[in-house]
Amino acid sequence: MQFDTQPTASHFIDGKYVEDKSGAPIDVVFPATGEKVAEVYEATASIQEKALTSSQIAFYKWSQWSGADRAKVLSRTAGLLKERNSAFATLETIDTGRPLQETLVADALVGADALDYFAGMARTLTGDHYTLGEDFAYTRREPLGVCLGIGAWNYPTQIACWKAAPALASGNSVVMKPSEVTPLGTLKLAELFMEAGAPAGLFNVVQGRGQVASNLVSDNRVRKVSLTGSVPTGQKVYSAAGSMIKYVTMELGGKSPLIIFDDADVENAVSGALLGNMYSAGQVCSNGTRVFVQRGIKNQFIERFSERAQKIRLGNPLDLETEMGPLASQTQMDKVLHYIEIAKEEGARLVCGGERDSGRNGFFVKPTIFADVTDEMTIAKEEIFGPVASVLDFDSEDEVVERSNTTAFGLAAGVFTSDLKRGHRVVSHLEAGTCWINTFNQTPVEVPFGGYKMSGIGRENSARAIEHYTQLKTVYVGMGDVESPY
Ligand code: NDP
Numbered sequence: 001m002q003f004d005t006q007p008t009a010s011h012f013i014d015g016k017y018v019e020d021k022s023g024a025p026i027d028v029v030f031p032a033t034g035e036k037v038a039e040v041y042e043a044t045a046s047i048q049e050k051a052l053t054s055s056q057i058a059f060y061k062w063s064q065w066s067g068a069d070r071a072k073v074l075s076r077t078a079g080l081l082k083e084r085n086s087a088f089a090t091l092e093t094i095d096t097g098r099p100l101q102e103t104l105v106a107d108a109l110v111g112a113d114a115l116d117y118f119a120g121m122a123r124t125l126t127g128d129h130y131t132l133g134e135d136f137a138y139t140r141r142e143p144l145g146v147c148l149g150i151g152a153w154n155y156p157t158q159i160a161c162w163k164a165a166p167a168l169a170s171g172n173s174v175v176m177k178p179s180e181v182t183p184l185g186t187l188k189l190a191e192l193f194m195e196a197g198a199p200a201g202l203f204n205v206v207q208g209r210g211q212v213a214s215n216l217v218s219d220n221r222v223r224k225v226s227l228t229g230s231v232p233t234g235q236k237v238y239s240a241a242g243s244m245i246k247y248v249t250m251e252l253g254g255k256s257p258l259i260i261f262d263d264a265d266v267e268n269a270v271s272g273a274l275l276g277n278m279y280s281a282g283q284v285c286s287n288g289t290r291v292f293v294q295r296g297i298k299n300q301f302i303e304r305f306s307e308r309a310q311k312i313r314l315g316n317p318l319d320l321e322t323e324m325g326p327l328a329s330q331t332q333m334d335k336v337l338h339y340i341e342i343a344k345e346e347g348a349r350l351v352c353g354g355e356r357d358s359g360r361n362g363f364f365v366k367p368t369i370f371a372d373v374t375d376e377m378t379i380a381k382e383e384i385f386g387p388v389a390s391v392l393d394f395d396s397e398d399e400v401v402e403r404s405n406t407t408a409f410g411l412a413a414g415v416f417t418s419d420l421k422r423g424h425r426v427v428s429h430l431e432a433g434t435c436w437i438n439t440f441n442q443t444p445v446e447v448p449f450g451g452y453k454m455s456g457i458g459r460e461n462s463a464r465a466i467e468h469y470t471q472l473k474t475v476y477v478g479m480g481d482v483e484s485p486y
Contacts, residue, residue, distance in 0.1 A: 001087045003188055005094055010040035010183075010207045011047055012190035014054035015200030020044050026180050026207060031097030031326040032317050032362040040183050043206040045215075051175050051204045052221045055146045058201030059173040063143050067122040070169060074119035076196035078112040081161075081189075085109055088185065090318070092157055095182040097326040097362065098280050099317040110445075111161030111189070114461070117445045118165035121466055125170065134479040141470045143171035144247055145223035150213045150237065151186070152228045153179035153328045154283040160186045163226045163249075164193075164203055166465040172224070175204045177213045181329050217241055224469065227251065228285075230383070231409075231454050238457070249458035249468050251285065252451060253383040254411030256432065257404035258288025258440065259394075262296035264416035265438075270304045272416060272440035277389035278312060278367050279441065281327055282336075285455075286412035288440055290373075290380055291391045292400050298393055302371050305391070306352045309367040314357055326362040327386055333363035336386030343370050343379040348390065375403055383409070397426060405431045410452030414440045433459075 005028070009017035023042035030037045043051070062070070081088065088108035093100050127139035149163035156178050164174050178186040186205050193203040206212060210233065217225050217240045224247040227237045234252040241248045258276055260269045276288035293301045317325030327333045333356065340354050353368030365386055373380050373390040380390050394400040404413060413432035417423050420437070427435035433451045436442060443449050443461070450459040458468045 001084060003087050003091045005037040005091070005184065007038065007040065007184060007187050011043060011051070012187050012205040013047070013051045013201070014204070015194050017187075018047065018050065020047050023047065023208070026183065026209075028095065028183060029329070030094050030362075031328055032360070034330070034361050034363070037094055038184065040207045042208040043212050047206060048212065048215055051206045052146065052216070052219055054201035055173045055175050055204050056221050058199050059143070059145055061199045062168070062173060062202055063171040065171070067125055070171065071119040071122040073193070073196050073198045074115045074122065074165065074169060077192050077198075078115035078119065080192045080195060081108045081112040081115070088157060088188065091188060092185050093317045093325070095156060095184045096153060096328050097317055099322045099325045100320055101323060102280060107155060107157045107185070110158045114161045114165040114445045118169035121166070121463060122169035125466065125470070127472070135477060136479070137474055137476045140473045140475065141170075141466070142473050144469060144471055145172060146221050147172045147174050147224040147226065147469065148213070148216050148222045149174055149176040150225065150227045150229065151176065151178045152285075153181035154280060154285075156182040157185040157189060159228045160189055162460050166460075167224075167226075167469045168202065170466055170469040172469055173202050175206060175216060175222070177206055177208060177216065180207065180209045183207045213237070214240065218244070220244070223247065225249075226458075234456065247468060249450070249460065250456040251460060252411070252454065252456045253385075254285050254287070254409045254451065254455050255290060255381065255383050255407050256286055256288045256409070256412040256414070257290045257292055257430070258414040259292045259400050259404060259416070259426065260294065260297070260301060261415070261417040261419070261422065262294040263418045264297070265418065266297060266301055266304060268438065269301065269416040270308055272414060273305055273389060274308055276414065276440040278309060278324060278387050281324055281365070282387035283328060283332070283385050284441065286434065286441055286443070288412070288414045289384065289388070289390060290404070291389055292394045292404065293391055295393050295395055302351060302369070302391060305389070306369055309369055310352050312367050314360075314364055314366070324367065324387065326360075326364045328363070330363055332385065333365060336365050336384055336388060339379055339382070339384045339386070339388060340368060343373075343377065343388075343390075346377045346379075348373045348377055348379060351391075353387070375406065381407070397422065401426060401429045405429075408454040411455035412436070
């Protein structure tokens with residue numbers, strides 16, 4: 001089974017596709033060729049209104065369902081995602097440009113895993129009981145209402161599932177606004193929820209640029225906003241949601257350190273650095289783009305890093321042999337190439353790559369490594385979101401910890417060392433929401449994921465995510481007469 005690239009209509013509301021061509025058109029482009037593969041229209045005010053009304057009605061119904069019944073819908077959706085993984089992967093590759101090698105394992109399947117995990121949680125949501133003499137109290141863990149998900153363009157299906165799974169398990173409904181760059185996969189996911197028996201309106205999808213999301217953030221009916229995006233967008237969304245005292249989860253950008261001590265297994269450290277800089281052509285928020293290498297192994301490390309980076313097979317992402325595809329858009333490619341030029345001007349040493357792959361029409365940038373990067377250089381400070389690694393030298397543990405933390409970001413960090421005591425000591429000092437020791441970019445659904453500092457607030461995945469999609473109601477029960485001084 002394959003999905004058509006042109007969706008039946010732009011939006012999915014109240015259990016069906018809905019179109020309104022009076023919204024501004026959005027071209028969907030296959031990043032490997034630059035060719036237009038579909039067209040959707042931005043949600044007009046009337047589409048936005050339909051989505052919110054239907055979502056609120058669905059919330060009233062769904063929140064009354066038992067946890068066991070909600071679990072069944074989530075599990076069935078997970079099953080359908082797994083069954084149609086190949087079609088989802090192809091659509092995701094066309095939408096994002098990421099190779100099939102990745103989309104076959106990292107998108108619908110990871111999304112399904114989240115739905116399965118939170119299906120289990122739906123059945124086990126409980127409150128607490130408090131004995132207060134004769135009286136007692138208990139808490140009920142209740143849903144928030146309509147939750148708005150706003151997605152980035154790197155992993156659209158996975159992002160939608162990571163938001164929807166805990167939200168729906170907790171009894172909320174969801175309106176999802178995917179990135180305008182990658183609008184396709186989320187619509188297919190909405191179809192699956194309906195096929196799995198969800199009430200109409202439980203998972204609505206509206207298309208549009210930032211303004212559409214901004215309108216939805218400011219609507220009274222939306223009680224929670226979960227954004228995956230950049231820090232500047234996060235600042236705007238957090239402020240708008242904060243002014244209305246809404247719940248938020250912010251999964252924002254990073255400039256994560258990857259620290260390689262000279263006692264590390266070099267091949268493993270290089271594997272970690274490749275995964276943490278080149279996977280998805282570097283378009284991963286938690287990437288370890290500041291690769292701190294202890295001076296003793298610097299040359300050996302750079303040599304292997306560069307050799308292996310240059311062997312990465314670029315090409316048509318729909319070809320199963322391809323290991324790296326294009327960037328998601330022309331805009332992103334231009335941004336990455338601009339950072340490469342700045343790095344050259346500021347004196348970083350280009351080890352490999354450093355240019356567009358001009359043999360191809362799409363938005364391809366060669367795997368790029370800069371060495372002799374210093375903390376002051378722009379590429380060591382700003383998130384690039386492309387296949388560009390910066391190697392920085394260091395001498396001592398204290399020095400590298402301090403330099404790693406000298407950033408406004410705090411999404412993730414990695415440490416490679418054969419001294420596990422040092423590994424744990426170093427991560428205890430790192431200001432980052434997720435730290436990996438002797439591996440990188442592992443984000444199983446069982447463990448929390450989210451940022452410190454400007455990289456975000458709240459956590460996705462794990463039982464902790466439920467806290468961000470529920471509120472506690474305390475119920476005090478008086479068992480005796482009411483004592484009153486009046
Ligand atoms: P953006 O911040 O540009 O956009 C994110 C989403 O927010 C898009 O859907 C966008 O719409 C929307 N948006 C833009 N402006 C507003 C606004 N004023 N109000 C409400 N919504 C708005 O990020 P990108 O899509 O470029 O994604 C890359 C960024 O995402 C990187 O910084 C990356 O680190 C981060 N990211 C974080 C992850 C995490 O889990 N921490 C994971 C993946 C990515 P549109 O684009 O359609 O205009």
